[in-house]
Amino acid sequence: AQSVTQLGSHVSVSEGALVLLRCNYSSSVPPYLFWYVQYPNQGLQLLLKYTTGATLVKGINGFEAEFKKSETSFHLTKPSAHMSDAAEYFCAVTIQTGANNLFFGTGTRLTVIP
Amino acid sequence: GAGVSQSPSNKVTEKGKDVELRCDPISGHTALYWYRQRLGQGLEFLIYFQGNSAPDKSGLPSDRFSAERTGESVSTLTIQRTQQEDSAVYLCASSATTGFEQYFGPGTRLTVT
Numbered sequence: 001a002q003s004v005t006q007l008g009s010h011v012s013v014s015e016g017a018l019v020l021l022r023c024n025y026s027s028s029v030p031p032y033l034f035w036y037v038q039y040p041n042q043g044l045q046l047l048l049k050y051t052t053g054a055t056l057v058k059g060i061n062g063f064e065a066e067f068k069k070s071e072t073s074f075h076l077t078k079p080s081a082h083m084s085d086a087a088e089y090f091c092a093v094t095i096q097t098g099a100n101n102l103f104f105g106t107g108t109r110l111t112v113i114p
Numbered sequence: 115g116a117g118v119s120q121s122p123s124n125k126v127t128e129k130g131k132d133v134e135l136r137c138d139p140i141s142g143h144t145a146l147y148w149y150r151q152r153l154g155q156g157l158e159f160l161i162y163f164q165g166n167s168a169p170d171k172s173g174l175p176s177d178r179f180s181a182e183r184t185g186e187s188v189s190t191l192t193i194q195r196t197q198q199e200d201s202a203v204y205l206c207a208s209s210a211t212t213g214f215e216q217y218f219g220p221g222t223r224l225t226v227t
Binding site for chain 2: 004009032034036041042043044045046049051090092094100101102103104105106107
């Protein structure tokens with residue numbers, strides 16, 4: 001079975017500072033990994049995904065994530081936080097067969113301090 | 115183009131009543147998923163539809179939950195005899211056959227009083 005652990009349910013950063021949101025996964029087969037963002041009272045929006053190929057993945061709004069198989073990690077980063085980045089971020093994993101339903105982490109709420 | 119839509123956006127119901135939640139997927143998307151998001155938690159998979167195949171119901175928490183989908187269009191999630199623990203946001207997502215990206219609707223916030 002697949003699972004995701006997000007370390008830190010709340011992360012606060014100053015505007016302009018580095019954003020680092022941690023995600024570790026568990027999967028017995030090669031995973032597909034995703035980061036979604038959820039703004040208040042809205043649905044989830046895909047930030048970026050890793051399926052195969054390049055392990056450094058770039059997404060929307062300046063975010064990127066690196067798939068590290070040896071560390072079973074897929075941490076999300078952004079060099080400089082903006083106020084508009086304040087939201088809840090979810091890491092998710094699926095595999096290539098079956099229903100492809102996503103297994104989500106419990107989320108990390110990002111606060112950006114002006 | 116139009117995204118995934120869900121209705122109603124909010125639903126308040128009394129314990130013991132039945133509720134129906136609706137999802138309109140993106141046109142042409144053959145796969146449709148229902149998830150539940152309880153307060154302060156991640157999303158839990160409920161059920162998956164792929165084309166005309168039998169649905170994957172492995173995530174449904176009890177037999178009070180059921181879902182239907184007509185072909186590759188609208189889906190309804192039904193919760194019978196609602197309980198307070200059913201209070202959550204119910205999210206629907208769809209994806210194209212060949213992709214793994216799931217596109218989410220805005221959700222239905224269900225409150226059981």
